[in-house]
Amino acid sequence: MTNFGSTGITRRALLGAFAATAVTAAPTFANAAGFLRGGGDIRRIRMYSGRTGERIDMIYWIDGKYIKDSVKEINHFMRDWRTDQLKSIDLRTIDIMAAAHNLMDVNEPYMMLSGYRSPQTNAMLRSRSRGVAKNSLHMRGQAADLRLSSRSVGQMAKAASACRAGGVGRYSRSNFVHMDCGDVRTWGG
Template identity: 80%
Template sequence: MAIESSKGISRRALLGAFAASAVVAAPTYSKAAGFLRNAGDIRRIRMYSARTGEKIDMIYWVEGHYIKDAVQEVNHFMRDWRNDVATSMDLRTIDIMAASHNMLDVSEPYMLLSGYRTPQTNAMLRSKSRNVARNSLHMKGQAADLRLSSRSVNQMARAASACHAGGVGRYSGSNFVHMDCGPVRSWGA
């Protein structure tokens, strides 16, 4: 993992980040908003894609700085797998995902169902389901649809909602939660 020295990240911080990758403290729901306001020294995201077979376990933020190479890997991982197109994901969405995951106190990675979507993919999905928004935040790199086998949709949605940082959709019938960095709102059952 490459770290830019211009970011001022110390060797000690980097070593601490690697040590913390084994154990990450789980903030309580009441501290979720603080976590998103730089209350943590390290942010980590863990996901896999059943569609591509890829996995990611990435520390992407250390001591107030995003790690450029790590963020690029997250962007590539969350690409539209149907046509292999990536975008710069909104880091607020990644932060919401990471904070929610920590609050759930699980070691299991998220299963990423959908991250970035091209307009073509969104239109195709919209033609097959009334649950796909015409102007979906997925097309702006601001949303993700996620699943955990060890936690219910309601548990995941409560954790994401505790962040008070974006939209949370419950899709119990399909067993996934939508998280985005748009206006704070919730829907679904």
């Protein structure tokens, strides 16, 4: 952590403060890419999967450019673990996830419940639950279902909604939040 001289302000605190003040301007932007342009010089994502035991903690964007190798690792991490099929995850979704995480000011990684879903997996889940969309954005690599033990579903949804960049679904009974880069909308309770 970089400490800015005798002020005692860390680089993380400075970036966090900037991100927090940028939220008030967020409604003027149509998507996460516009909102996050001013989000600092680095973007980082931290997640783990209870299904595979895998973890990632990486910087995937520096000074206006995505890091190809990091994005490849994220795509692999967010694959359909049931079929081992991979799809490129829409970078806007990753940006929304990272921005919401920063706004919550937590060190805990997200627990990823679902990233990319193959059509076969989506159909199987749909047959078991009425809460699974037939044309789910998960099948396009544009959505993730996430959980944090240190934050409530409401807190997570509020942070994701503050980005005004995509869909945010609250699944309080199942204790997770859906984030996607589709149309700006909210649902659930």
